[in-house]
Structures are given as C-alpha cells and as structure tokens.
Amino acid sequence: MNVIRAIMPKADPFFDMFARHANTLVNGADALFAMLSGKLDIAEACRQISKFEHEADDIAREVLTAVRRSFITPFDRSAITKLIGSMDDAIDEMHQTGKAITLYDVNAFEPQMVTMAEMATQAARLVKNAVPLLRNSGRNVIELTRITEEIVHLEGDADDLHEQGLKALFQRHGEDKPMAFFVGREIYRHLERVLDGMEDVADEIQGIVIDHA
Numbered sequence: 001m002n003v004i005r006a007i008m009p010k011a012d013p014f015f016d017m018f019a020r021h022a023n024t025l026v027n028g029a030d031a032l033f034a035m036l037s038g039k040l041d042i043a044e045a046c047r048q049i050s051k052f053e054h055e056a057d058d059i060a061r062e063v064l065t066a067v068r069r070s071f072i073t074p075f076d077r078s079a080i081t082k083l084i085g086s087m088d089d090a091i092d093e094m095h096q097t098g099k100a101i102t103l104y105d106v107n108a109f110e111p112q113m114v115t116m117a118e119m120a121t122q123a124a125r126l127v128k129n130a131v132p133l134l135r136n137s138g139r140n141v142i143e144l145t146r147i148t149e150e151i152v153h154l155e156g157d158a159d160d161l162h163e164q165g166l167k168a169l170f171q172r173h174g175e176d177k178p179m180a181f182f183v184g185r186e187i188y189r190h191l192e193r194v195l196d197g198m199e200d201v202a203d204e205i206q207g208i209v210i211d212h213a
Contacts, residue, residue, distance in 0.1 A: 014074050015135055017063050021087050022128040024056040028094045029124040032194070033117040035098070036109045046098040053095040060088040074134070075208055083204040087127070090197030094120070097190035104183045112165030116191040119154045119161075123198035126151050130205050137212045144209045151202035158195040162188050 028049050035045030063084040067077050074080075100106075130147045133140035165188055173180040 018131045021059045022131045024052045025124040028052040028091045029121040032094050033121050036114045036117040049098045053091050056091045060084050086200040086204045093193040093197050112161045116158050119158050120194045123151050123154050137209050148202040148206045155195045155199040162192045
C-alpha cells in the first residue's frame with residue numbers, strides 16, 4: 001500500500017491547477033473590461049478571451065483527469081469537480097459575451113455594462129485570492145468567508161446595475177429602435193451570467209469551507 005501511495009499523484013497539484021485556472025479568470029475578465037471600456041480593440045480582446053478560455057478548458061481537463069487518477073485528494077472529489085466546473089463556466093460566459101458582441105457588431109457600450117465588466121475583474125481577483133487559502137481552509141475560514149461574501153455582494157450589485165441598464169436602454173430604444181434594445185439586452189444577459197458564474201464559484205468555495213472547517 002505504501003508503494004501505491006508513493007507512485008500515485010498527490011494532493012498538491014490540485015491547488016496549482018486551481019491557481020492556474022484562477023489566473024485565466026483574471027486575464028479573461030481584464031480583457032473583457034478593457035474591451036468594454038475602450039482600452040482594447042474589440043477583435044483583439046475577443047482573441048485574448050478565446051485564448052484564455054481554451055487555456056482554462058485544458059486546465060479543467062487536467063483537474064478531472066487528476067481526480068480520477070489520484071489516490072489522495074485535498075477534499076471531496078465531487079467538491080473538486082464542482083469547483084473547477086464553476087470556474088470554467090465563468091470564463092466560458094466571458095467567451096460567450098465576446099462572441100455576442102462580435103455577432104451583433106457592437107462597438108459602443110452602456111456605462112452600466114462597463115461597470116459590470118469591472119465588477120467581473122474584482123470578482124475574478126477575489127477568486128484568485130481565495131484559491132491558495134483552500135490549502136488550509138480550516139485555518140483560513142474567516143478570510144475565505146469574507147472573500148466569498150464580497151463576491152456575492154458584487155453579484156448583487158451587478159444585478160441592480162443590470163436592471164437599471166435595461167430600463168435605461170428600453171427608455172432610449174424600446175419604441176424607436178427595438179433591435180438596439182434587443183442587442184443591448186443580450187449583452188447585459190451575458191454580463192449578468194459572468195457575475196452569476198463568479199457567485200457560483202464563491203458558493204463552491206464556501207461549501208468546501210463549511211465541510212472542512
């Protein structure tokens with residue numbers, strides 16, 4: 001049995017993979033915000049987001065393979081797969097946002113959209129800060145709880161911005177330019193899902209904290 005334990009993958013690589021995936025979240029969110037705020041060309045931003053999304057997919061597959069092969073895991077296997085799945089869903093939605101912007105040839109963005117994208121960057125950095133703390137979730141329970149609560153608050157604020165933005169969009173375009181309203185609503189929907197995805201990550205982290213505190 002000792003020989004088997006020695007040759008099987010250990011728990012530590014999981015945290016390394018989580019950290020790498022969290023970096024793709026930050027990079028993807030930064031590119032999304034740069035695009036909506038006019039700091040980066042739309043085509044280039046979409047290219048970057050796509051690149052980071054593919055990197056994230058590769059890392060997620062590594063995690064799932066490691067779960068199947070590892071004798072020792074840092075916490076419950078289902079918690080690992082749910083965490084990496086929620087992280088992957090968040091960057092997937094960033095990718096979908098970029099695709100929608102390209103599909104509808106959007107080149108100007110509402111102030112609320114820009115702020116929601118900025119909130120995504122904040123949430124992504126909070127996830128990145130939380131990941132290394134999971135190595136000892138019991139000792140870091142207070143900080144992890146603070147981080148996850150902050151992500152949840154960001155998602156709630158983004159929901160409010162989403163509603164305000166939709167109302168303003170309808171008042172400006174609802175009657176005279178229904179297509180402009182439809183397209184704007186689609187962009188808002190995707191941005192909301194990005195923040196929803198970040199909240200899902202926070203929920204998975206908090207679940208690990210509760211189970212292992």
